[in-house]
Amino acid sequence: MRHDQRQNNEIRKVSIETDYLIHPEGSVLISFGQTKVIVNATIESSVPPFLRGSETGWVTAEYSMLPRATNTRNRRESSKGKLTGRTMEIQRLIGRSLRAVVDLEKLGERSIVVDCDVIQADGGTRTASITGAFVALKIAIDKLIASGELTGNPIKEHLAAISIGVLPNGEVVTDLNYVEDSSAFVDMNVIMTESGRLVEIQGTGEEATFTRDELNEMLDLGEASIKELIAIQKKSLQKKSIQPEVKKNTQKEILIATQNVGKAKEFEAIFKEKGYAIKTLLDYPDVPDVEETGKTFEENARLKAETIAEVFQCVVLADDSGLKVDALNGQPGVYSARYAGERKSDAANNAKLMHELYGVEGDKRSAQFHCTLVLAAPNQESLVVTGEVPGVIGTIPRGENGFGYDPLFFVPEFDKTMAELTSEEKNKVSHRAKAIENLAKVFDKWMEA
Numbered sequence: 001m002r003h004d005q006r007q008n009n010e011i012r013k014v015s016i017e018t019d020y021l022i023h024p025e026g027s028v029l030i031s032f033g034q035t036k037v038i039v040n041a042t043i044e045s046s047v048p049p050f051l052r053g054s055e056t057g058w059v060t061a062e063y064s065m066l067p068r069a070t071n072t073r074n075r076r077e078s079s080k081g082k083l084t085g086r087t088m089e090i091q092r093l094i095g096r097s098l099r100a101v102v103d104l105e106k107l108g109e110r111s112i113v114v115d116c117d118v119i120q121a122d123g124g125t126r127t128a129s130i131t132g133a134f135v136a137l138k139i140a141i142d143k144l145i146a147s148g149e150l151t152g153n154p155i156k157e158h159l160a161a162i163s164i165g166v167l168p169n170g171e172v173v174t175d176l177n178y179v180e181d182s183s184a185f186v187d188m189n190v191i192m193t194e195s196g197r198l199v200e201i202q203g204t205g206e207e208a209t210f211t212r213d214e215l216n217e218m219l220d221l222g223e224a225s226i227k228e229l230i231a232i233q234k235k236s237l238q239k240k241s242i243q244p245e246v247k248k249n250t251q252k253e254i255l256i257a258t259q260n261v262g263k264a265k266e267f268e269a270i271f272k273e274k275g276y277a278i279k280t281l282l283d284y285p286d287v288p289d290v291e292e293t294g295k296t297f298e299e300n301a302r303l304k305a306e307t308i309a310e311v312f313q314c315v316v317l318a319d320d321s322g323l324k325v326d327a328l329n330g331q332p333g334v335y336s337a338r339y340a341g342e343r344k345s346d347a348a349n350n351a352k353l354m355h356e357l358y359g360v361e362g363d364k365r366s367a368q369f370h371c372t373l374v375l376a377a378p379n380q381e382s383l384v385v386t387g388e389v390p391g392v393i394g395t396i397p398r399g400e401n402g403f404g405y406d407p408l409f410f411v412p413e414f415d416k417t418m419a420e421l422t423s424e425e426k427n428k429v430s431h432r433a434k435a436i437e438n439l440a441k442v443f444d445k446w447m448e449a
């Protein structure tokens with residue numbers, strides 16, 4: 001156990017706040033425990049003399065520490081009139097690290113200057129700077145892409161850095177804070193890309209030496225920590241991609257955690273009537289699929305809503321729905337989407353349903369479409385509502401509208417299948433419409449809570 005109760009392989013709490021300052025093209029505040037660095041990326045239209053006319057860009061970095069970033073005040077380098085060797089070495093390391101993952105030709109003839117200013121130092125300031133610098137750089141470059149100034153993406157892959165050390169007791173540990181760093185026998189900085197390629201390793205013994213085995217152990221630990229850091233970088237960038245819209249209009253826009261095109265269209269139409277715009281996961285293709293491991297509609301809807309609310313740090317609605325057939329004891333139920341196998345095909349699911357109901361006749365083919373909606377937000381108890389619509393399973397598919405089991409779901413009230421109804425008709429009577437009506441009754445109160 002380490003003096004701050006961490007495991008040997010446990011990094012400190014790392015947070016990355018994007019858009020920290022308003023002026024720079026890319027700005028983040030990154031914290032590794034008590035180490036805090038403000039990183040700002042600036043886009044400039046010129047390049048250093050040796051690149052002029054080459055149609056190649058440049059990425060460079062500057063590093064500095066505020067006087068009271070440390071325990072006792074250290075004089076500003078500006079008042080000393082020159083940079084220390086340590087500062088020079090660190091800022092060149094940051095620049096080299098960033099250039100390792102940027103295609104400078106794709107960047108075009110422009111420079112990006114990344115300023116890393118340590119406001120509080122508790123060990124690992126250069127590795128925190130590099131990890132934050134990548135995010136600030138990516139935000140700046142994403143702006144160039146969004147504005148059409150860049151057509152290709154010059155960023156080749158993610159990059160992060162971590163410090164690893166050997167403590168006096170012989171333990172190999174990750175992410176040393178200042179106390180550990182000052183007593184460590186070996187101190188190593190590892191800078192690595194997402195694909196596991198090394199950019200730089202700085203490893204030194206201090207009044208001590210280390211073995212090849214210890215070196216390998218340090219690199220393994222470094223690689224694992226860097227994977228965690230890259231996941232945190234990605235999360236901070238994802239949050240960023242939705243926040244502006246959600247913040248702009250909290251009351252009037254809602255994110256729905258679905259990748260189903262049919263559902264997305266229905267939600268869009270129904271919410272439009274109520275004056276809301278929607279976004280779905282189809283707008284965020286980089287967000288990984290949430291595995292539906294639950295045994296009930298509610299469990300799965302919760303999983304989808306709560307996971308995505310955590311990722312985006314905003315209000316999220318999720319739908320888990322399906323077909324419950326009485327003659328099949330409520331099957332396929334929560335397994336409706338993968339009834340005919342993991343490949344998820346509406347046609348295969350419908351074929352399997354017809355096969356399973358072969359020989360079952362008339363009223364015995366009764367069924368319900370079920371929808372459970374879960375509304376979730378960070379640090380708030382989720383809201384759960386449901387809606388159902390009764391019907392009868394047909395013997396041949398009919399109709400072109402809708403999705404999923406609609407062509408086989410006969411709605412007695414209309415004497416048509418769901419797929420024969422217009423979308424306006426379906427959106428008045430469907431299980432989803434009913435669940436949304438139930439949601440509307442409790443929505444405002446929950447939003448204010």
Ligand SMILES: O=c1nc[nH]c2c1ncn2[C@H]1C[C@H](O)[C@@H](COP(=O)(O)OP(=O)(O)OP(=O)(O)O)O1
Pocket residue numbers: 257258259260263292319320321322323336337338349369402403404405406418430432
């Ligand atoms: O109005 C509907 N009309 C016809 N079929 C329907 C309907 N509503 C749900 N269903 C069926 C389709 C799918 O096979 C399953 C939902 O599974 P479910 O996991 O909730 O959705 P999904 O995986 O397609 O998308 P996602 O989880 O990203 O929301 O039930």
Ligand SMILES: [Mg+2]
Pocket residue numbers: 292337
């Ligand atoms: Mg699903």
